[in-house]
Amino acid sequence: MTASAAAIEAEVAQRLGEGDALSAFDCAAAARRDGIESPRLRYLMVRALAASGDSLGAMHLYEQLDLAAEGDVDSLALAGRIWKDEAFDHDGAERATFLRRAAAAYDHAFQASGADFPAINAASLYAMLGERERAAAFAGPIASNAAADNYWDQATLVEALLLLGRCDEALLHARAANGQAGSRAGDRASTCRQIARLAASGAVAADHAAAITALLRPSPVGVYCGRMFRAGGEGEANAVKAINAALDAQPLSALIGPLACGADILFAEAALERGIDLTIVLPFAEDDFVAQSVQSGGEDWVPRYRRCRDEAAMVHFASTAGYVSDDCQFILGSHTAMGLAKLRARELETVAVQLAVVDPAVAARSGAEIAGTNADIALWQGQGGETVTIAVGDLDRNLDFPPAPKPPEGTRRGLYAILFADFAGFSKLGEAELPIFANEVMGGIGRILDEFGASVLFRNTWGDAVYAVVDNPATAARIALAMQEKLDVLPAELRLDGQRAGMRTGIHFGPIYRGTDPVVGNELWYGTEVTRTARIEPVTLVGQVYCTQPLAAMLALENARDFDCDYVGKVRLAKDYGELALYRLSRRSA
Numbered sequence: 001m002t003a004s005a006a007a008i009e010a011e012v013a014q015r016l017g018e019g020d021a022l023s024a025f026d027c028a029a030a031a032r033r034d035g036i037e038s039p040r041l042r043y044l045m046v047r048a049l050a051a052s053g054d055s056l057g058a059m060h061l062y063e064q065l066d067l068a069a070e071g072d073v074d075s076l077a078l079a080g081r082i083w084k085d086e087a088f089d090h091d092g093a094e095r096a097t098f099l100r101r102a103a104a105a106y107d108h109a110f111q112a113s114g115a116d117f118p119a120i121n122a123a124s125l126y127a128m129l130g131e132r133e134r135a136a137a138f139a140g141p142i143a144s145n146a147a148a149d150n151y152w153d154q155a156t157l158v159e160a161l162l163l164l165g166r167c168d169e170a171l172l173h174a175r176a177a178n179g180q181a182g183s184r185a186g187d188r189a190s191t192c193r194q195i196a197r198l199a200a201s202g203a204v205a206a207d208h209a210a211a212i213t214a215l216l217r218p219s220p221v222g223v224y225c226g227r228m229f230r231a232g233g234e235g236e237a238n239a240v241k242a243i244n245a246a247l248d249a250q251p252l253s254a255l256i257g258p259l260a261c262g263a264d265i266l267f268a269e270a271a272l273e274r275g276i277d278l279t280i281v282l283p284f285a286e287d288d289f290v291a292q293s294v295q296s297g298g299e300d301w302v303p304r305y306r307r308c309r310d311e312a313a314m315v316h317f318a319s320t321a322g323y324v325s326d327d328c329q330f331i332l333g334s335h336t337a338m339g340l341a342k343l344r345a346r347e348l349e350t351v352a353v354q355l356a357v358v359d360p361a362v363a364a365r366s367g368a369e370i371a372g373t374n375a376d377i378a379l380w381q382g383q384g385g386e387t388v389t390i391a392v393g394d395l396d397r398n399l400d401f402p403p404a405p406k407p408p409e410g411t412r413r414g415l416y417a418i419l420f421a422d423f424a425g426f427s428k429l430g431e432a433e434l435p436i437f438a439n440e441v442m443g444g445i446g447r448i449l450d451e452f453g454a455s456v457l458f459r460n461t462w463g464d465a466v467y468a469v470v471d472n473p474a475t476a477a478r479i480a481l482a483m484q485e486k487l488d489v490l491p492a493e494l495r496l497d498g499q500r501a502g503m504r505t506g507i508h509f510g511p512i513y514r515g516t517d518p519v520v521g522n523e524l525w526y527g528t529e530v531t532r533t534a535r536i537e538p539v540t541l542v543g544q545v546y547c548t549q550p551l552a553a554m555l556a557l558e559n560a561r562d563f564d565c566d567y568v569g570k571v572r573l574a575k576d577y578g579e580l581a582l583y584r585l586s587r588r589s590a
Contacts, residue, residue, distance in 0.1 A: 005031075005038040012044045015313065018277050019186030019218065019253060019348045021051035022567055022581075023314045029569055039070050047078055051186065053347065054566030054584060055086035073113035080105035080121055088197065089564070089588075099125055116142050120156045124194060127163055127203035135203070139163040148173065151180040155191045158212060162198065167208035174212040183275065185218035185253035189348040192217050196349070218350045219251040222276075223341035225334060225376040226263025226357025227395055228293065231300040235395040239263060239357060242390045243270050246355055250388060252276050253348055256341045258283065258333055259305055261297030262395070263357035268308035278312040281340065283333025288323035288404070296399045316340070316581065318550050319510055321528040325406045327371040328415050328511040332550060334376050338385075339553025343565070346556070354380045354387040359395050383559060412514040416457065416525075417476030417551065418533040419468040421445075421483060421505040424542045426464035437464070441487060441503075448482045458525045467534075469525045473509050473554040477563055480505045480545045481587050488543065502543045506536025507585070509551040535573035536582065545585040546571075552583045564588050 008031040015024035028045035042065045050058035059082045062068075067075040080102045087098035103125035109118035123138035142160040147153070154177035161170035181188050192213040199209035229235055243266050254277040258264050271278040282289050294305045309315060318336040323329060338354070345352040356377050377387055407413065429437055445466055449456050456479070458469040470476040487503050510529030517524040533548075540546040552565035565583040572579050 005036050005041060008036055009038065009040050009044060012041070012048065016044065016048055016051060017184040017186050018313075019184075019189055019344075020277055020279075020313055021048050021053075021186070021347060023279075024048035025052060025567065026314075026570055026581075039072075039075075043067060043070070043075050043078065047081075049567070049569075050078070050082050050085060051347070052567040053085075053564065054568070055082050055089065057566060057568065057584065058082045059086070071112070073109050073115045073118060076109035076112060077106055077118045077121065080109065080118065080125075084121070084125065096129065099129055103129065110138070116145075116156050117152070120159050123163055124159060124198055124203070127198065128201040132203075135163055148176070151177055151184070151187055154180060155187075155216075158191075159194065159198075162195065162204040162208065162212075165205070167205050171208060171211060171215075174215050178215050181216065183219075183253070185277075185348050185350075188216050188218045189350070192349045213349075218253045218348045220253065220351045220353045221341050221345040221348065222250070222252040222255045222353055222355050223338050223380075224255060224257040224264065224267040224355045224357075225373050226267070226355075226390070227359050227373060227392075227397065228260050228262040228264075228297055228399060229395040229397050230297050230399070231261070231304075233394075233396055235392070236266070238394055239266050239390075239392045240270075242392050243267060243355075243357065246388055246390050247274065247276075250353065250355075252353075253350065254279065254341075254344055256281060256337050256344065258293075258337060259289075259308055260293035261295075261301040261305075261399075263392075265294075265301060265304050265308060266357075267355070268312070269304065272308065272311050278308070279340065279344075280309060280312045280315045281318060281333055281337040282315065283318050283336075284329045285320055285322045286317075291402050292323055292404065296401045298400075316549060319529060320578070321511075323404050324413075325404045326413055326511060328413060330371040331375075332415060332510060334371070335379070335557055336550045336553045338376070338380060339555070339557035340549070342556040342559075343553065352385065354385055355390060356387055357390045357392055359397070360391050360393055379557075383557060407513070413511055413527075414514065415510065416512050417470040417473045418508045418510065418512065418530055419466070419470060419476055419480060419505065420507075420534045420537045421466045421480075421503050422537055423464035424502060424504055442466075444486045445483055448479060448486060451482075452479055458523060467530075469512065472558075473507075473551050474558060474560040474563075476507050476509075476551070477545075477547070477555060477560070477585055480507050480547075480585065481563075484543065484545055504537050504540040504542055505545040506533055506540055506547070507545065507551055508533040508536065508548040509554050532573070532577065532580070535575060535577040536580070538574035539571050539582075546582045547585045549581045549583070552585075562588050 012024045012028045025048035028041055046058055046062045049061055083098050083102035087095045103122055106118045106122040110122055119138045120142055123135045127135035139160040143164055148157045154173050158170045158173045195209050195213050198204045199206045247270055255271040256279045259268055259280050268278055294301050318333040341352040356373055381387055449459055455471045455475045456468055457471055460467045512525050512527045512530055515524050536546055555563055564586045568582045568584050570579045571582045
């Protein structure tokens with residue numbers, strides 16, 4: 001194992017401990033693409049994918065990398081963790097089936113190693129399945145060992161004591177675990193999730209479980225916004241003091257937001273100084289963003305921007321398109337950041353909270369603006385979120401914006417959901433099958449689009465391809481999944497020997513131009529984000545729906561809880577269109 005592999009392993013493990021599963025997976029995947037390999041790195045990569053919520057994808061990767069052959073306790077137990085997570089995506093008999101599969105995997109890991117970690121997980125799973133005596137046989141020896149000198153030893157002991165009904169002792173050790181966990185939000189979240197599942201199944205006392213999860217729950221995830229202003233002077237000093245006071249009063253597991261001059265950069269600097277996991281979300285192409293939103297407050301902000309960008313755990317782009325003087329571009333960026341905060345909070349078994357720096361003089365004039373701090377506050381609170389308002393006066397708002405390209409007068413542009421789908425195997429169909437395809441496949445898609453009425457703003461087809469523009473992300477997600485379910489079973493004539501046939505669907509959310517095709521006179525919906533969406537469908541697995549990060553974030557922001565968005569990773573798009581963070585969209589079953 002090379003030194004570089006060891007360094008990457010440490011970085012991935014640290015990100016997992018902090019609860020940043022997405023960046024942990026991307027870091028491991030990037031290292032392996034660069035030729036860095038080790039059994040531990042492969043294990044951490046699969047574990048990160050499982051922690052992001054994609055159980056079936058994690059098991060596929062687990063089997064592809066043949067982790068079970070490693071034979072170490074972590075690799076063997078990871079199969080149990082994956083099946084356990086998959087179990088809680090189901091109800092009833094299906095859940096019990098996966099729980100038994102998980103229990104068997106943990107039991108096997110324990111028999112091979114004798115370690116407490118697989119033993120306590122086997123105990124908990126048997127307890128959830130109602131096999132109390134079997135659970136106690138695993139938990140008893142753990143509870144008799146009082147030596148617990150780190151967080152995971154304490155958490156294991158807490159779980160064992162709960163299973164044995166020794167709840168007051170469990171609470172005592174939970175207090176010790178809380179002191180040892182520090183800011184490792186991922187570790188805390190894992191423990192809280194396990195104890196909550198035990199309580200929900202009736203395997204442990206609900207009141208003590210609630211007390212322990214309240215004690216160990218990670219701090220909230222923060223999403224920030226605020227005024228842009230010039231550097232220096234009394235205004236910046238006031239803002240620094242107020243932001244630090246807010247972070248003192250409200251500890252955070254992670255902080256997510258943009259990086260404009262003024263409040264944004266001050267939030268980012270405070271996060272880095274405090275060791276808070278920082279994720280940056282930029283709304284459009286970086287050079288344009290720096291010109292419009294950083295240098296406009298003075299050159300002093302630029303090196304501070306660079307430092308924050310370089311030291312952030314992750315940097316996301318809501319879009320990489322250039323700036324075209326459209327407020328929709330800023331709206332997409334802020335909405336993506338807010339949605340990512342909610343997604344991250346779900347992963348960490350905690351809540352998301354908004355922190356907003358406001359200028360009282362400007363706040364008093366708040367009104368109908370569609371982008372900016374006031375609009376972000378209104379949207380967040382409208383979706384049921386809590387806002388910590390940080391009032392700061394004497395801000396120097398004398399900003400110097402450079403000229404920017406503008407579309408021709410009268411151009412219409414807005415934020416919409418975009419759907420592209422095609423039929424894998426279409427080119428293999430014979431002349432006799434084409435009418436069947438037109439009637440059954442394309443006809444079925446047409447009927448689904450009809451069911452959603454006026455929400456489908458535009459539709460078009462050519463050959464086997466479908467392109468639709470939809471008025472909101474949740475409706476687009478429902479359409480995509482309805483199409484997938486409708487075509488899950490194909491007519492016998494369309495089933496290709498030796499090749500899986502079926503739809504591949506990609507959906508996205510972003511700004512689109514709306515006009516008239518100057519050649520044929522039809523309505524035309526076009527733009528960079530339309531082209532980007534068309535590049536997703538070719539890299540999507542047959543029978544699956546992939547969505548972009550902005551769309552997944554919008555579903556979370558709008559509290560659309562009937563979907564699961566499981567992280568696939570950064571995928572290289574078709575036709576050299578770069579990399580894009582993609583999620584597998586599915587219907588939530590439990």
